[in-house]
Structure formats: C-alpha cells, structure tokens
Amino acid sequence: MEFKEAAGTRRSIRFFRPWQPVEREKIQKIFEAANRSSRSMNADYAKAIVVRRSELPAETIDALRNPTTTASLDLAPVYIFWYLDMDYPNGGADRLKELVENHVLTPSHGWSKAYVDEFLWPQVLKPIADNQMATMFMGTIEVGQAIANALLAAVDEGLGTCLHAFTAADKVKDMFHVPDSWIPIWLQLLGYPAEEAAAGGQRPRRPLSANFFEGSADKPFEEDAEVTESLKRDKLIQDPGPFPHREMEVKMISRMFGLPE
Numbered sequence: 001m002e003f004k005e006a007a008g009t010r011r012s013i014r015f016f017r018p019w020q021p022v023e024r025e026k027i028q029k030i031f032e033a034a035n036r037s038s039r040s041m042n043a044d045y046a047k048a049i050v051v052r053r054s055e056l057p058a059e060t061i062d063a064l065r066n067p068t069t070t071a072s073l074d075l076a077p078v079y080i081f082w083y084l085d086m087d088y089p090n091g092g093a094d095r096l097k098e099l100v101e102n103h104v105l106t107p108s109h110g111w112s113k114a115y116v117d118e119f120l121w122p123q124v125l126k127p128i129a130d131n132q133m134a135t136m137f138m139g140t141i142e143v144g145q146a147i148a149n150a151l152l153a154a155v156d157e158g159l160g161t162c163l164h165a166f167t168a169a170d171k172v173k174d175m176f177h178v179p180d181s182w183i184p185i186w187l188q189l190l191g192y193p194a195e196e197a198a199a200g201g202q203r204p205r206r207p208l209s210a211n212f213f214e215g216s217a218d219k220p221f222e223e224d225a226e227v228t229e230s231l232k233r234d235k236l237i238q239d240p241g242p243f244p245h246r247e248m249e250v251k252m253i254s255r256m257f258g259l260p261e
C-alpha cells in the first residue's frame, strides 16, 4: 500500500474477527516501523509488549475493561501494551556522539562530540533528565511517534487497529516483568477487521484552514483544489462517513457478536 493510501485508510477499528489470528511476521513489521520512528537523541523511548488474547488470564482482561473498551478487548486477538521508558536519557550523550561519528550530525550544522559533552548534555539534556515532568512530557511525544508508525504499519498489513486506555497496568506489571522505569501509555488492539476496512467512511475532520496557518496564526492555510483532487485520487482523502449502510453494518455485526445494538 502506498503511504497516502495507508494514511487515508487508517481509522480506529473496534470490531475484530476473533477467530483469525495475526501472523507473527506482521507483528515484526509493525515493531520495525515503530523502531524507525524519528526520535530525539536517537534514544529508546518506546517499549512494547505484544500478547495474544488467548494467552491472557480472564482476570487480567477483566482488569483492563472499561465500558467502551470491553467489546474490543473480547474481539481483538492481539494486544500491544505500549510503555514509555523513563530511563531513556541514560546513554543519550553517547548516542548523539555515535551520530556524530556516523556523519549524521555534522560540523556543517554545529555538531561535534565536544558540543555534546560540554554543552548539550550538561546544559540541556541532563536538566531534562533530572526533571521527571520534563522527562515524561518529552517522552510521551516520542512514544506517540512510534505508535503512529505502528498504527500505519498495521493498516499497511491489512489489519485493523485502535488505541485504548491502558488501565490497571499494575495488574500486568508482575506478569510481564515490567521494569519500574516503564510507565504505561496506551493499549493497542490489533486484528483482522470484522467490519469493512472503510469502517463506515473517513472520520469527520475540520478543514485544513481550521488547524493550519500560513505566515501567521490568523491566516488559515488555503487549500489548492487541484491538490485536494489529487489526494482523493491517491486515497489520502476518502469518502466521508457515515456510509448509508453503516448503521445496518454496525447493527448486524453487533448481533453476530451478541453485543448491544
């Protein structure tokens, strides 16, 4: 799938085929996409544990339930538990210097090992590392970057996926041997969709002009109609929901799974 189509096709999927397992190779591809996310300091912020629902004790699944997550928990064959490792700053200076050695961070742009050792680490990065709020603020953005890649990779593999609240993390901490430095971020549910991949159409979004600006915050970014048309052809922009048959689709799938209609 081309990038634009993957980005345009991605939407939160909440009905999964519980009977269809996800191939392990697809999990590897999703993790590889996450591992390629851009990240400051080239650090390892995101940690994830993949578990098959069939391997989880019923009481663990019950602990993760909330009123709007419960149906997806029962349907999704794969759970990916996403964490932020608050220890990510450790070794940050070494990783930056590795990038200097690899000619990624270059003198042309002000980089040197001395700059890292004498200024960037002691004056900028260590103060962040010493401040838990700053470490968390910076880290959650970085985990988000990794998760965004993981969501798109799942769509690219023909899977459905959705993020959910990761509650009751204390219930899985011992079972998964989670280190104390990892803090729970989101639970990604994954599987083959039981609904159409279009899931009733693209979600309503405000136009670009509502959120993007050119030159000044009071100058909305104006779309070029020809570009918009080309994005429709490339499937970044798809038919908006709800499709006329969406209500019936949801009703019938809900009935099949014995869920409230």
Ligand SMILES: Cc1cc2nc3c(=O)[nH]c(=O)nc-3n(C[C@H](O)[C@H](O)[C@H](O)COP(=O)(O)O)c2cc1C
Pocket: 010, 011, 012, 013, 068, 069, 162, 163, 164, 165, 186, 203
């Ligand atoms: C960080 C994050 C957390 C979310 N948590 C939940 C959740 O707990 N339960 C849920 O049903 N959907 C959750 N969603 C999905 C959103 O509700 C979803 O973005 C929305 O339905 C429409 O956007 P989409 O279909 O394009 O993803 C979450 C999405 C994100 C990005």
